[in-house]
Amino acid sequence: MELLQVFDYLGVFVFAITGAMLAARKEMDIFGFVVLALVPAIGGGTLRDLILSEPVVWFSDTTYLFIALLAALITFFAVRFMSRLSDVLLWFDALGLSVFCAIGSAKAMAVTGDPVIGVVMGVITAVAGGILRDVIANETPLVLHKEVYATAAFCGSVCYVLASLYIADFALVLSVAAAFVVRALGIMLGLSLPVSGYKLPD
Amino acid sequence: MELLQVFDYLGVFVFAITGAMLAARKEMDIFGFVVLALVPAIGGGTLRDLILSEPVVWFSDTTYLFIALLAALITFFAVRFMSRLSDVLLWFDALGLSVFCAIGSAKAMAVTGDPVIGVVMGVITAVAGGILRDVIANETPLVLHKEVYATAAFCGSVCYVLASLYIADFALVLSVAAAFVVRALGIMLGLSLPVSGYKLPD
Amino acid sequence: MELLQVFDYLGVFVFAITGAMLAARKEMDIFGFVVLALVPAIGGGTLRDLILSEPVVWFSDTTYLFIALLAALITFFAVRFMSRLSDVLLWFDALGLSVFCAIGSAKAMAVTGDPVIGVVMGVITAVAGGILRDVIANETPLVLHKEVYATAAFCGSVCYVLASLYIADFALVLSVAAAFVVRALGIMLGLSLPVSGYKLPD
Numbered sequence: 001m002e003l004l005q006v007f008d009y010l011g012v013f014v015f016a017i018t019g020a021m022l023a024a025r026k027e028m029d030i031f032g033f034v035v036l037a038l039v040p041a042i043g044g045g046t047l048r049d050l051i052l053s054e055p056v057v058w059f060s061d062t063t064y065l066f067i068a069l070l071a072a073l074i075t076f077f078a079v080r081f082m083s084r085l086s087d088v089l090l091w092f093d094a095l096g097l098s099v100f101c102a103i104g105s106a107k108a109m110a111v112t113g114d115p116v117i118g119v120v121m122g123v124i125t126a127v128a129g130g131i132l133r134d135v136i137a138n139e140t141p142l143v144l145h146k147e148v149y150a151t152a153a154f155c156g157s158v159c160y161v162l163a164s165l166y167i168a169d170f171a172l173v174l175s176v177a178a179a180f181v182v183r184a185l186g187i188m189l190g191l192s193l194p195v196s197g198y199k200l201p202d
Numbered sequence: 203m204e205l206l207q208v209f210d211y212l213g214v215f216v217f218a219i220t221g222a223m224l225a226a227r228k229e230m231d232i233f234g235f236v237v238l239a240l241v242p243a244i245g246g247g248t249l250r251d252l253i254l255s256e257p258v259v260w261f262s263d264t265t266y267l268f269i270a271l272l273a274a275l276i277t278f279f280a281v282r283f284m285s286r287l288s289d290v291l292l293w294f295d296a297l298g299l300s301v302f303c304a305i306g307s308a309k310a311m312a313v314t315g316d317p318v319i320g321v322v323m324g325v326i327t328a329v330a331g332g333i334l335r336d337v338i339a340n341e342t343p344l345v346l347h348k349e350v351y352a353t354a355a356f357c358g359s360v361c362y363v364l365a366s367l368y369i370a371d372f373a374l375v376l377s378v379a380a381a382f383v384v385r386a387l388g389i390m391l392g393l394s395l396p397v398s399g400y401k402l403p404d
Numbered sequence: 405m406e407l408l409q410v411f412d413y414l415g416v417f418v419f420a421i422t423g424a425m426l427a428a429r430k431e432m433d434i435f436g437f438v439v440l441a442l443v444p445a446i447g448g449g450t451l452r453d454l455i456l457s458e459p460v461v462w463f464s465d466t467t468y469l470f471i472a473l474l475a476a477l478i479t480f481f482a483v484r485f486m487s488r489l490s491d492v493l494l495w496f497d498a499l500g501l502s503v504f505c506a507i508g509s510a511k512a513m514a515v516t517g518d519p520v521i522g523v524v525m526g527v528i529t530a531v532a533g534g535i536l537r538d539v540i541a542n543e544t545p546l547v548l549h550k551e552v553y554a555t556a557a558f559c560g561s562v563c564y565v566l567a568s569l570y571i572a573d574f575a576l577v578l579s580v581a582a583a584f585v586v587r588a589l590g591i592m593l594g595l596s597l598p599v600s601g602y603k604l605p606d
Contacts (some may be wrong), residue, residue, distance in 0.1 A: 023548070031555065032548030035535070046455065051248065051258055056455055062520040116264040131237070131338060136535065138544040140340040144225070144234030151233065253450065253460055318466040333439070333540060342542040346427070346436030353435065 004172060008103060009067055011096025014089060016041035016068040017082060019133045020075030026137055030076055036133055037072035038065070043129030048104050048121050052111050090187060094152075098179035101126040101153040102172050105160035115161045122157025123150060126179075148186025155182045206374060210305060211269055213298025216291060218243040218270040219284060221335045222277030228339055232278055238335055239274035240267070245331030250306050250323050254313050292389060296354075300381035303328040303355040304374050307362035317363045324359025325352060328381075350388025357384045408576060412507060413471055415500025418493055420445040420472040421486060423537045424479035430541055434480055440537055441476035442469070447533030452508050452525050456515050494591060498556075502583035505530040505557040506576050509564035519565045526561025527554060530583075552590025559586045 019036035028036070042058055042065070049056045058064040075082050082089070104125025109118040127143050127150050134141040143149050156179025163171035221238035230238065244260055244267070251258045260266040277284050284291070306327025311320040329345050329352050336343040345351050358381025365373035423440035432440070446462055446469070453460045462468040479486050486493070508529025513522040531547050531554050538545040547553050560583025567575035 026544065026548075028548045029551070031553075031558075035548060035554075050252055050454055053255075053257065053457075055457065059516060059518070059521060062518065065520060065524065112261060114261070114264065116267060117261060120267065135338055135340070136539055136545060136548075138340065138539070138542065140228065141338060144228075144230045144237060144338075147231070149233075150237075154233075252454055255457075255459065314463060316463070316466065318469060319463060322469060337540055337542070340542065342430065343540060346430075346432045346439060346540075349433070351435075352439075356435075 004099065004103070004176075007095060007099040007176070009063065010092060011099045012041045012064055012067050013071050014092040014096045015100075015129060016071035017075055017089060018093065018130065020072045021079070021082060022133060022137050022139075023072075024075065024079045030072075033072040033076045034069060036137060037075070038068045039136060040129035040133040041068035041071070043132045044100060044104070044125045044127065045129075047128045047132075048107065048125045051124070052108060052121065054107070054111060091184075094180055094183040094187065095176075097126050097149065097153060097183060098156055098176045101156040101179050102160050102175035105157045105175065106164070106172060109161065109164055115165065118161040118164075119154070119157045122160060122175075123153045126150075126153035126156075148183060148189075152179045152183035152186060155179055206301065206305070206378075209297060209301040209378070211265065212294060213301045214243045214266055214269050215273050216294040216298045217302075217331060218273035219277055219291060220295065220332070222274045223281070223284060224335060224339050224341075225274075226277065226281045232274075235274040235278045236271060238339060239277070240270045241338060242331035242335040243270035243273070245334045246302060246306070246327045246329065247331075249330045249334075250309065250327045253326070254310060254323065256309070256313060293386075296382055296385040296389065297378075299328050299351065299355060299385060300358055300378045303358040303381050304362050304377035307359045307377065308366070308374060311363065311366055317367065320363040320366075321356070321359040324362060324377075325355045328352075328355035328358075350385060350391075354381045354385035354388065357381055408503065408507070408580075411499060411503040411580070413467065414496060415503045416445045416468055416471045417475050418496040418500045419504075419533060420475035421479055421493060422497065422534065424476045425483070425486060426537060426541050426543075427476075428479065428483045434476075437476040437480045438473060440541060441479070442472045443540060444533035444537040445472035445475070447536045448504060448508070448529045448531065449533075451532045451536075452511065452529045455528070456512060456525065458511070458515060495588075498584055498587040498591065499580075501530050501553065501557060501587060502560055502580045505560040505583050506564050506579035509561045509579065510568070510576060513565065513568055519569065522565040522568075523558070523561040526564060526579075527557045530554075530557035530560075552587060552593075556583045556587035556590065559583055 016037035019038070019040045020033045023033040023036040026032070045057050045064075101122040105118045105122030107125075108121030109115075112118070130143050131141040134143075156175045159178035160171050160175035163174045167174075218239035221240070221242045222235045225235040225238040228234070247259050247266075303324040307320045307324030309327075310323030311317075314320070332345050333343040336345075358377045361380035362373050362377035365376045369376075420441035423442070423444045424437045427437040427440040430436070449461050449468075505526040509522045509526030511529075512525030513519075516522070534547050535545040538547075560579045563582035564575050564579035567578045571578075
């Protein structure tokens with residue numbers, strides 16, 4: 001579980017960078033960077049918690065907010081450097097996606113016990129923040145176009161629900177692994193959009 | 203009440219098709235179809251339940267999710283066929299709109315007892331999903347432009363609130379009928395946008 | 405506190421006008437005016453209350469809804485007149501912004517006691533409605549571009565949190581004053597976008 005928390009923070013950091021990079025492309029001011037960093041970083045989890053009628057996760061742990069803020073500031077001051085890291089960031093983004101869907105499914109299963117809700121909430125946790133980010137920046141959401149992204153979250157969430165029902169142990173690990181493998185195949189087979197939003201236009 | 207449940211499911215199905223047709227026009231992938239089908243189908247009710255601090259309706263009845271999913275898949279594989287049905291769909295959409303505003307007002311009145319909230323929540327239930335759908339697809343919401351659509355939801359909601367306060371019986375039936383008649387007049391007098399989003403561009 | 409309530413209503417009224425003016429520029433129908441008036445007027449507070457798991461503020465006081473409705477109708481029938489008032493409206497908008505961030509921080513501090521959440525919720529209360537308004541009208545949010553607007557809300561919220569922790573008295577007054585001064589400097593130094601959305605294009 002300790003490792004999962006580290007991965008969760010890492011996911012928040014990398015998701016926040018996607019938002020800040022988009023703010024850079026849209027030539028926003030520093031507040032735009034902060035908002036567009038926070039939205040993908042905590043938007044999916046916030047929507048999940050609201051729908052589950054649970055306390056929002058960053059209420060009890062404001063670390064999430066500071067991590068997203070840090071990502072926004074770093075990107076604001078070193079946007080060219082971040083853009084050069086795009087290939088690396090794509091893999092950390094895949095890790096974040098995988099962790100988010102596993103955590104989302106786990107929380108929904110713990111609250112409702114319904115496998116269908118478990119899958120839906122896993123996908124929402126992983127992709128809703130990114131959709132909100134693109135909507136706020138007035139772009140058609142990336143994830144709704146051809147990309148093995150939501151599919152990876154779906155596989156990870158199904159894997160969590162099945163494993164938690166029939167195997168009990170290692171459900172989180174299996175779920176993260178399943179989502180990551182599917183996303184990695186998508187990236188390596190060239191099905192993902194170029195650098196998934198981590199790059200500035202030339 | 204049984205008939206109302208059938209109409210409610212029918213409304214979810216037809217609203218989901220509006221979203222899937224929009225995904226088709228935007229050339230999205232299958233996940234885009236599913237998201238854009240779910241948003242109008244359950245978005246209005248979800249927002250209503252969140253604001254009312256009630257458990258989200260599709261938690262206790264996941265049938266809603268499967269109906270929207272089915273609509274997304276059918277539209278994905280038979281989009282030309284759906285486009286040809288546009289005139290029929292427009293009338294089922296009017297039925298969905300009418301049922302949604304009646305159910306929304308009824309739930310809000312049951313929870314708060316406030317007539318103003320009853321009307322506002324009826325309109326939100328009926329139109330918020332469609333607004334969200336258009337916002338996510340990066341279009342200016344159809345319903346905010348000239349169309350006797352929100353007006354129909356408003357009339358249905360007012361009718362429910364008045365009937366539940368002063369007549370008590372048949373409030374749901376009267377509300378559905380009022381919204382449907384207003385919407386039908388709008389369609390027949392040519393005030394609605396052509397085929398209301400159920401048609402592909404030629 | 406009486407004065408604060410008056411200022412709060414005034415803020416709702418002026419924020420609603422921003423939305424209605426945007427509806428006018430987008431040539432929407434009367435329902436578009438009402439929706440785009442309601443969203444900035446009550447959107448920020450609604451999102452704050454949902455995240456705080458508190459009852460939505462306009463449930464217990466529907467005056468907010470009627471004020472926004474009134475602003476929508478006045479703007480609909482006198483849009484040229486409102487456009488000529490743009491310089492005055494800009495200052496009332498600054499007052500609304502200042503009151504909203506103070507009230508948002510106060511409510512968040514009362515519920516959670518966490519200074520970080522207090523600041524975040526103050527900013528959300530003040531700016532989220534405006535972001536939603538622009539997103540629904542399919543525009544890139546004004547506030548994410550260069551404008552001393554969110555910064556003013558941030559200063560006001562920080563001021564409230566610090567004053568409530570270390571001074572106790574006058575926290576609301578100090579917070580409103582701080583936000584207003586920062587915003588006023590922004591307007592007077594020409595850092596705000598021309599007339600901030602209160603003017604029709606010529």
